Amino acid sequence: MDLDRIDRQLLQALQHDARLTVAELAERVALSASPCWRRIKRLEDAGLIQAYQARLSSEALGYGVTAFVSVMVGSHSQDAARAFEARVTEIPEVIACHNVSGRYDFLLEVVAPDLNTFGEFARNTLQTLPGVKELYSSFSLKALKTERHLPIP
Amino acid sequence: MDLDRIDRQLLQALQHDARLTVAELAERVALSASPCWRRIKRLEDAGLIQAYQARLSSEALGYGVTAFVSVMVGSHSQDAARAFEARVTEIPEVIACHNVSGRYDFLLEVVAPDLNTFGEFARNTLQTLPGVKELYSSFSLKALKTERHLPIP
DNA sequence: GGTGAAAGCGAGGACCA
DNA sequence: TGGTCCTCGCTTTCACC
Numbered sequence: 001m002d003l004d005r006i007d008r009q010l011l012q013a014l015q016h017d018a019r020l021t022v023a024e025l026a027e028r029v030a031l032s033a034s035p036c037w038r039r040i041k042r043l044e045d046a047g048l049i050q051a052y053q054a055r056l057s058s059e060a061l062g063y064g065v066t067a068f069v070s071v072m073v074g075s076h077s078q079d080a081a082r083a084f085e086a087r088v089t090e091i092p093e094v095i096a097c098h099n100v101s102g103r104y105d106f107l108l109e110v111v112a113p114d115l116n117t118f119g120e121f122a123r124n125t126l127q128t129l130p131g132v133k134e135l136y137s138s139f140s141l142k143a144l145k146t147e148r149h150l151p152i153p
Numbered sequence: 154m155d156l157d158r159i160d161r162q163l164l165q166a167l168q169h170d171a172r173l174t175v176a177e178l179a180e181r182v183a184l185s186a187s188p189c190w191r192r193i194k195r196l197e198d199a200g201l202i203q204a205y206q207a208r209l210s211s212e213a214l215g216y217g218v219t220a221f222v223s224v225m226v227g228s229h230s231q232d233a234a235r236a237f238e239a240r241v242t243e244i245p246e247v248i249a250c251h252n253v254s255g256r257y258d259f260l261l262e263v264v265a266p267d268l269n270t271f272g273e274f275a276r277n278t279l280q281t282l283p284g285v286k287e288l289y290s291s292f293s294l295k296a297l298k299t300e301r302h303l304p305i306p
Numbered sequence: 307g308g309t310g311a312a313a314g315c316g317a318g319g320a321c322c323a
Numbered sequence: 324t325g326g327t328c329c330t331c332g333c334t335t336t337c338a339c340c
Contacts, residue, residue: 141253
């Protein structure tokens with residue numbers, strides 16, 4: 001899908017604040033409300049805007065620990081990976097999961113109230129997932145940038 | 154801040170869809186609009202809801218590559234890390250950055266249009282950041298879970 | 307903490323250039 | 324594409340329980 005300057009401005013604005021009203025957005029991009037609204041709809045329908053979500057504070061929710069867990073699955077058979085994927089994505093504490101290249105097979109982002117709880121979680125839940133051969137956990141000491149705003153081309 | 158069952162329901166709902174109207178939320182939690190609105194305001198003011206943001210599709214925006222880059226900074230002096238942090242957070246392609254424990258010092262999430270562009274970016278931008286001693290890049294082969302919804306306690 | 311009402315405004319559509 | 328109007332329903336803030 002082709003994006004002109006106005007589309008990019010809209011995406012940029014909505015990425016920072018999904019609560020902006022069409023009227024506010026329209027003013028910002030120097031358009032009237034209707035065409036502005038239509039553009040946003042178009043961006044949504046095209047899948048460029050995937051969702052509007054509230055970003056919550058993990059600290060305020062009591063998650064003192066954010067960990068990045070690298071996982072190596074035993075055999076590199078399709079089945080082992082498939083089973084692991086199905087199970088790991090269902091775990092609420094695993095807030096993000098990627099199949100990655102390199103020494104490990106998966107990279108997980110995990111939240112936990114404290115190190116103790118995380119330790120138990122790693123031992124009782126992660127370690128017991130199908131095919132898991134090795135875990136390497138790295139803890140976030142300081143979150144420097146977490147808004148995850150994509151650069152608009 | 155203490156959260157009761159209704160607060161948690163509201164957070165859960167808004168985390169999935171920030172566009173839900175107060176009226177819809179009120180119905181869902183079996184409350185009338187007014188107190189529901191006050192609760193949401195309270196959650197916002199308490200910092201539990203940090204922002205409302207549109208989640209954009211990196212693929213649709215032309216970012217075919219998502220990489221996780223582990224960075225080791227040379228001396229573990231305060232200054233080197235400080236300088237690195239200041240610079241790295243300003244780079245748009247770096248959509249997330251954590252100071253982490255373990256063998257490496259920082260973990261970055263980076264987007265790029267393709268591997269070629271990423272390679273140049275790593276060489277020309279990341280490698281030249283202050284104090285950088287070693288980079289290890291791991292590429293996302295498949296994003297299995299990216300909504301990053303926090304579990305509500 | 308909860309309800310209900312009232313004012314004002316935005317969403318979303320019909321229609322025109 | 325962009326603009327103008329129109330209407331319905333929602334948000335937001337009251338006063339009050």
